[in-house]
Amino acid sequence: MSLRPTLRLRLTLLNGVLLVGAGAILLLLAWLLVRDALHPTDELLPGTTVTLADGRTLDAAQWQRRLVDTTSWELLAEGLGALLAVSLVGVAGAYAVAGRALRPLHQVTATAQRLGEATLDQRIRWSGADDEVAELAKTFDAMLDRLADSFEAQKRFVANASHELRTPLAVMRTEIDVTLSDDEADLAEYRRMATVVRDASERANGLVDALLLLARSEAQAGRALGRRTECDLAAGVANALSAVRREVDRIGLRVRTSLEPAPVLGDPGLLDRLAGNLVENAVRYNHLQGRMWVRTGSDGRRSWLVVGNTGFEVHQADVPGLFEPFRRGGQERTGARGSGLGLSIVRAVCTAHGGRVTAVAQPGGGLEVTVTLPAPGAAPVEAPTVRTGAADGSPGSPH
Structure with missing residues (x-):
């Protein structure tokens, strides 16, 4: 079985190399300092002799050379032994510390290996020190939530x-x-x-x-559109209103429009479907002799489309659910007309074009939806999202 170059092993080797290198440098400095410091006879007169403890007499310079050589080799031998011992202890300690520090990574790996459609409820839930590993564990848990x-x-x-x-x-x-x-x-x-x-x-x-x-x-969403053509939301709304004219006349809706130029840059087919879905929903979920209002406009930085209608009452808490697939009036599969995908498509098209969509439940029933898209040459409108508050810069619904 080959030894894998794991992160733990690489960290241990790195700590070992640094420790041995630092110890070797210190040993070399000590060796040089000792050799430079052991010169006691340099200030003696030439020919001075030294009598040793065993009775031998040596020239002072010769005795100094022997002393320096002996002391240097002893220092080198003992220093290398100490360096080897310290290195072994340091590498072992580094291996243990690295293993303890990397333990959450093993938990991340084990959790990832266990993950499946039936085990997406498992989390790391790291409770150790608030360090980079804890940040990684929290990020992984957040990813699992998504x-x-x-x-x-x-x-x-x-x-x-x-x-x-x-x-x-x-x-x-x-x-x-x-x-x-x-x-x-x-x-x-x-x-x-x-x-x-x-x-x-x-x-x-x-x-x-x-x-x-x-x-x-x-x-x-999240990448460049396949087609990018300058379009006018007002033209798409006019076509959508023409397509539902017969149904509008049948149920006697009162329609108020204010279609100012609203230039945008994007896919014409998707933008036409966005306008069509909003207008069709405003007619489909209205009531006899009800009202519908449509406005478009632009301020040079952003263009907007506002479509509102009377109809059955919608609770504000249910508004976000209307943008989910197959949701009609906050309920799933109620048997109402339509597929329940209209507002889901509106949200997806809006996100793909870097815009945002907002919706407000109307007092007495009905809904007002506002789509805001960047005008040609402008930056995306904040983060693409769905909100439940009133649209920025758009006038309120008629009363």
């Missing part, structure tokens, strides 16, 4: 999408089976069945289109 939320949202999205697609398919199959099992069914009955099947297929097709558009919009 992953858990993302997985939960994905599972909920898939479940809701499956339910929404299953409903029209079940309607079509039921109508076909009932009609085919009726031996007395005539042409009128088959026509009725065909109409129901057509409506159900259109609903399924619309849902698939909305899912694809939502995926496309979310894929653009």
Whole structure:
């Protein structure tokens, strides 16, 4: 089994090299100082002799050389021995300290290895010293929180999408089976069945289109748009109002518009769908003889689109939930018209273009949604987000 160059081993080797290097430098300095200091006979007259304890007589200069050599070698030998002992103790201590300091990293690794769709609730929850390792552990825990939320949202999205697609398919199959099992069914009955099947297929097709558009919009978030063309939000709103004119006349809505130029730079298809979704929602979730107001404008740095409507009452606490997929009026799969993806697409398109969307529940019922996007050449509008307060710089709804 080969020895892996782990972080613990590299830290230990680094500490060992520094310790041995520092000890060797100190030993060399001590050796040089001793050799320079041991010159007691330099001030004696030439020819001076020294009588040793064993009775021998030596020339003073010769005795000095022997003393310096002997002392230097003894210092070197004992110093090397001490350096070796200190190095061994220091390397062992560094290995133990590095292992203790890196223990949270092993916990991070073990947690990451255990992670799966069924174990996203596990966390490190480091409670040691507030150092870089603790910061890493907290960052990892925060990342796991985001992953858990993302997985939960994905599972909920898939479940809701499956339910929404299953409903029209079940309607079509039921109508076909009932009609085919009726031996007395005539042409009128088959026509009725065909109409129901057509409506159900259109609903399924619309849902698939909305899912694809939502995926496309979310894929653009955080990176450059595939298409960047100068557009006018006012033109997109005018087209959207024209498309719903018949429904507006049918339920007798009073529509007030103030469509000032609102230039933006982005994907024309996504921006048209953004305006269309807001206008369609304002009509779909309104009531007979209700009101709808639409405004666009720009101040040179940002452009905005405001769409408001009367309708059923929405609690302010439920407003953020309206931007989640398959949520209608704060409820999931209520059976109301539409796929429940309209505001989700609005949020995704707004985020992809570096803007923000805000929503305010209206007194007595209804909602006002404001989209703010950077004008051509301007910086992104703060951080892309969904808020529940009034939009900056946009006038309030009519009363």
